[in-house]
Amino acid sequence: MSLLDLQPHKVSRDLRGYSVMFYGEVKSGKTTNASKFPKALILAFEKGYSALPGVYAQPINSWGEFLKVLRELKDPAVKEKFETIVIDTADIAYDYAEQYICNVNGVSNIGEVPYGQGYSQLAKEFDSRLRQIVQMDYGLVLISHSTDKTFQAEDGTEYNMIVPTLPSRARLIVSRMCDIIGYSKQVETPEGLQTFLFMRGTPRFEAGSRFKYTSDKIPFTYQNLVEDIRRAIDKQAEEDGEEFITDERENLYQTKGSEVDFDALMNEFQDITTKMVTIDAPYFAPRITEIVEKHLGQGKKVAEMTRSQAMLLEIIVDELKDLESKYQTNKQ
Secondary structure (H helix, E strand, C coil), X not given: CCHHHCCCCXXXXXXXXXXXXXXXXXXXXXXXXXXXXXXXXXXXXXXXXXXXXXXXXXXXXCHHHXXXXXXXXXXXXXXXXXXXXXXXXXXXXXXXXXXXXXXXXXXXXHHHCHHHHHHHHHHHHHHHHHHHHHHCCCEEEEEEEEEEEEEECCCCCEEEEEEECCCHHHHHHHHHHCCEEEEEEEEEXXXXXXXXXXXXXXXXXXXXXXXXXXXXXXXXXXXXXXXXXXXHHHHHXXXXXXXXXXXXXXXXXXXXXXXXXXXXXXXXXXXXXXXHHHHHHHHHHHHHHHHHHHHHCCCCCHHHCCHHHHHHHHHHHHHHHHHHXXXXXXXX
16 A cells, blocks of 8 residues: 555446445335346345346345355356345345344344444444445445334424335445435326436435436436436536546455455564564564554464454554664664
């Protein structure tokens, strides 16, 4: 990582690089249009694909099954076959995650975990697993239903708003992650009943996107969504310049190229500490221990670290390099 190597961010016209949530009325085209995304795989927590011929769908009946799928999604052959992961529905996925956390803690209700830690564990588990999907360079589409919910304003007055049926904690996680949140609803028009995707929120319902110039609503098809996002980005390009727009797929969450080599870091740690002790053991030995214990805890040793702590090991090695550099500078 080098801040001097940073380049200006480019906005992609390719919808595959974004995370999307569709929520709305029952049978309003959510699963149908989600299945139109490129090389879509539906993770069917809810079996809403039964009338969709030709789709790829993997039934999911527990959080454990979902975790098995996540492991399989790492396979290069699977990545070749699928580009978009559809979670149908995020509501049931969150319910399964909650049951998983209850099982881990040996309780039957999430509220029974002491000090409210069950809720924080659940939020962390749900958030990290969704992010794992996009970090593997898949597009992500989340599906939820809609509910007309009563809220209370700061002055105590009540108001109603149509929102996803996700619990509030899950809705916050999804809202932060998604670039587009669309509300699907059937509307009576002169041509008859038509389904629209509402792209901008109002006091009556939740919706929105990170794009400044999306339409308020569009006839709900995948192609219409692609075209509307492209129009919005092209209009933004007129203001900010075409050089900041690209047709290539972008994924801000992707971790490709940033994996840490645990074995190489272990070897580097051994090399640098051996060199330090050889040069000046009285100076370096206590400082090496201080750096290690600062990150691992008192009495802990780097030899006890596991592969899951690779990034922590990288921080330790970097601090040792800084220590050696300062020592050499002071000696000059």
